[in-house]
Amino acid sequence: MCQLHPAGLYECTLAQCPRDLVYRLQAHWGERQWLLEDPYRFPPCLSDGDFYYFAEGSEETAWRYLGANQRTVDGVAGVLFAVWAPNARRVSVVGDFNGWDGRRHVMRRHPASGVWELFIPQVAELSLYKYELVDAAGVVLPLKADPFARSMQHPPQTACRVPGAGNFNWRDGAWLERRAAARAVAEAISIYEVHAASWRRRVTEGNRYLSYLELADELIPYVVEQGFTHIQLLPLSEYPFDGSWGYQPLGLYAPSIRFGAPDELRTFVDRCHVSGIGVLLDWVPGHFPADDHGLGRFDGTALYEHEDPRQGLHPDWNTLIYNYGRGEVISYLLSNANYWLEEFHIDGLRVDAVASMLYLDYSRRQGEWIPNPHGGRENLAAITLLREVNRRMYARHPGILMVAEESTAWSGVSRPVDAGGLGFGFKWNMGWMNDSLRYMARDPVHRSYHHEEMTFGILYAWDENFILPLSHDEVVHGKHSLLEKMPGDDWRQFANLRAYLGFMWAYPGKKLLFMGGEIAQRREWNHDRELDWELLAQGTHRGVQQLVRDLNRVYRDLAALYRRDCEPGGFTWLQPDRRGMSLFAWLRLGGEGAPPVVVVANFTPRVHHGYRVGAPRAGWYAECLNTDASEYGGSGQGNLGGAMADDRGADGQPCSLAITVPPLATLILVHRPGGEAL
Template sequence: MKQGPYDSATLAIVNADHYDPFSYLGMHGGGKSGVDVRAFLPYAQGVDLVDAVTGDVVAPMVRTHPAGLFSVHLASHKVRFAYRLKVTSGDSVHVLDDPYAFAPVLGEVDIHLLSEGTHYRTFDKLGAHVVEVDGVSGVLFAVWAPNARRVSVVGSFNNWDGRCHSMRLHPSCGIWEIFIPGLGAGALYKFEIKAQDGRLLPLKADPYAAFMEQAPGTASIVYDLDGYTWSDDAWMKQRAETGRCEDPISIYEVHLGSWRRNPEEGLRSLSYLELADELVPYVKDMGFTHIELLPVSEYPFEGSWGYQPIGLFAPTSRFGPPNDFRVFVDRCHEAGIGVILDWVVGHFPEDTHGLGQFDGTHLYEHADPRLGRHADWGTLIYNFGRTEVSNYLIANALFWLETYHIDGLRVDAVASMLYLNYSREEGQWLPNKYGGNENLEAIAFLKRMNEQVYSLYPGAFTIAEESTAWPMVSRPTYVGGLGFGFKWNMGWMHDTLDYIAFDPIYRKFHHDDLTFGLLYAFQENFVLPISHDEVVHGKGSLLGRMPGDVWQQFANMRAYLAFMYTHPGKKLLFMGCEFAQGREWDHDDSLDWHLIGDKRHRGVQTLVRDLNHLYRDQPSLHHHDNKPEGFSWVECHDYGRSILAFRRHGLDDVDDIFVVCNFTPMVREDYRLGVPFAGAYREVFNSDSSHYGGSNVGNSGLVNTQDVSAHGQACSLALTLPPLAVIVLRREDLKLGQGD
């Protein structure tokens, strides 16, 4: 059909409105009628068709539309042949390969799995990949936008002109692709998408981008992830053979941008490589087993700390390129330190270059705001029931484990995913098909994600930040659980922080804040978290929560940390807490490292270092962390004196240790601790040691049992309990007979 002097196909091409540009551009025909070649090059002044084999000019192409459409009919050529285009633009002449000369790259199996939502390596196919096709190097772009009328790749290489590189659609799976020859790593790009109603959407970043511009820039960057050589084979082998629940796990939670800044260069954040040189040795020296990073997936807003990510597949460029992040992980593993990422899949921001209304429809999010929007956070909720969306998220989890050798994923805001009425009033949410408030689709997604992680990556694990009483969060899916390896114990954290904030004179009225957690301590595989959330938003620092004068504040802090390390559960401590930073954490500033010059702060740092080594060295403190056989009370009712005593059980009785906590500033002389075996017991830890800045009250190393019954045992120890302190005792030898 003619429209003026041009047919509709020509007008569709020059207006970037052709649904299938590959059916028109490139080489077509053959046989008796010869072949036709068409190319749309809006910035070209002249184009010649060149034989790709001989390099000879076959024929000049004719400008058939002033916008830059060139064509030539070759009646004498009955068979299609490999060709190139010799393009003249101004004073420059370039010979280039035509993107529309290449056949589809995505195979039938990929297309089938992508449409089915079971392609767990979508990151190998979607996004931008530096590849070689038919002997020609370039970049293959692929993006899911099933409802789009047209999708183009735009970038610095085509003047951000959506007419130049319109993509090919695979209708069965809604994926658009194009191979752009001659392009390489470093090119900036986005996707220009025209909705079905003809609207031109804001340029979209690549959902699978491996690298992205630093904010305020929003472009994706072509990056070649191939070719990095890892040096952590020994770590990965050892990880695969290790049982996580029985191992000591002590996590140092870090916000990379504010851990330490360079004061000589305007307090800039350290790079991944600098962090590898400074953070890794520090964590190793402190005895932590893992580093947990606040989200590193690319995010536009600094104040979100990474919890509103745009580029799920791109380590933030704030600290360097992706391979530098690999170096950081590699160096962690060389030092024997695991790496855990905070993984945010409960919601995503509404930034126009992100996933919202990606192809002009609610593609990644629910259309109904009662399902698809978090009013509290101003963010959108993934449509977990859509197979392609859940596939995208599961593939992202596996991508970090595969491409960056990440050891664990801590899944953020799980409660918001599990409940349809999370933070919603009546009438603001929709029940599930059974009338309940459980998000059945999110539950199915989490189970499938965990199953894939544990089946494909031995030794890797997942942690749920889940703040409700949802049952069996950290139990296998085959017994009805969600399949996580661990769960944050938010109840323990809130109760114990409330308790320690009370003046000691009032603590006897709140004794159960310390003991209540043991009623449910083994229902899940718990991590005890003192996280970033506890030192922001006006809560002050951990030290600032402690009551009393300065001496008592530091003593309370040491006692609280010692209680955490001896309590059942894996450990997590946010950066700065290990040396008792006095002010609230500020993501725009460095930690107050100068405080370590003060012996009180240095004492807390030394205490945490020693606690980490005690926790790691004593099997009784970690091997049965998540099992009731690993713990028993010795004394939990002495609320009047705010004293607790308990026993941590090891692999056998010889490994057992005894913990006594005195949460008042009074020294308790001749405190009777019943023990099951006669003999000598060594005080292996005392948070009141002068080594940590304490008053050095204690038991001078060894204490011998006496034939005095206490706590249901025939023999006991007469102990001196230091003020606001925790002591740990281990049997030095075994004397059979009395008390045995």
């Protein structure tokens, strides 16, 4: 071959050259010689037709042909690389297999779609790679990570890794069948929210993270023992900065290598399912970081984001906002939601910062945002995207949970798309969380003046399908841990926390508790260290842990506490107006076959003896949970197992109970006409 250009361009002319000519190249470098396959003897693997749905904004499986995918072409194994970069002058694959030399593997461009592709033979699994792009002006850009990379190096290193062929042996078929048949709004759902990097650490081994496999060994049995139904993991999409907790993802398709390889995450999920535990994952389609190797100005232009910072930049987080009106970006996000559900059998996505997507003026002053075509503040493109994601994911994966973290009064977040809603299955009840925590932080002597902070939530409790969240956001940045939010001395803080947890578990709505809340963590959560497990050497902390375990058991066992969570017929106030006593009483009803449950919550240190509360039926009511029980660290006041309801009507009910109401405590009593215990 003759060298035509000193940059490394060679040419060879053959007298006869059939279309299916098979050849190899022999290369010489000093004294070294080797044979190699020429990528350019292989025909293109993709056509413009393959990208039709991607460009349209309706593709749900784009990772199967974009990114790096192992292929065998003409009997030769290799990797097909494909990337969308319509405004680039040149795109090359660079990696440890070609000396990171952009001259070696220049990609072919599909003009109609702007997708570049190249099949490179003999590239091994886990090989490192990036893309070298030259923009329209001829400027070589910083090396870019693959937007569809399915594995990446451990931060702060930023290269992508060629994924394996994918042949994981799932064992969770029975779980998926049960999931598909379930009706989530009528199920007991109790979620343990986990930050994988700080639940536990190997302190004696450099304070390292637990791997996915170690989490499977330790987290799953703990969650089973505590009685939670689901684990919700903070974002696992690869992220460069530990302090973002995963909420600034850069590799949206890459499970964080901090904890192990993708198949090890699959093993974790599979073992959760086999153990009867669902797995939810935080998903962040609202923004992405502006790191040089990320999506920002990917081909030299605002490709994934908006050009105008009034639409494309988050002022709060200094991150970039996806262009939700561009077909290829819609497909990128739509496919990503499906990727986690399909490839990892995730049971649902909790969508982060939905309010920031819905409102064009989110956290912006006048003049810092651009109205929609109708002059409004609603982000119409983002609304359409969220509806499409929810509609399509529920259709593809029956029984999943799509959950919105939405902090405003937007109507219909958890209503079906065809009814005008956003199509989520559930919404976090941020109003209940804020009001109830504000109430609990008050000294009991002042609570009577703020009684409505605990009763107001019922006025809108069925506007949406709600999850009651005590999440990570409530125990950081000076907000104090749940225990330290409570007023009073040590005994009263614990009593208040126990009463509050009992109140929450008996209140309408599914449950979510961030890790550490169940052991009454004293310090705020710190992502750089594990939870303070040594606190369990103290009886008061063990008592809270036991209480949460029993709350989950009672919650699952009593259908009245969950079956009609999302309909008003499942709740009746008995005593909403005992303002002077800071006492609340209500009835939970589960319909046919579910015995009624009476709940009484007392948020003062005063004990009430012979206190009468209404009941729907006569007979024995078993005291199935008392947060003041001595085994939880309480004073042991209570009703010696239960009380008998007589036909003396009260609180709008035909019968009533005379009970002892302990100090700073919640009681849960269930109708057991035969006198049996729970």
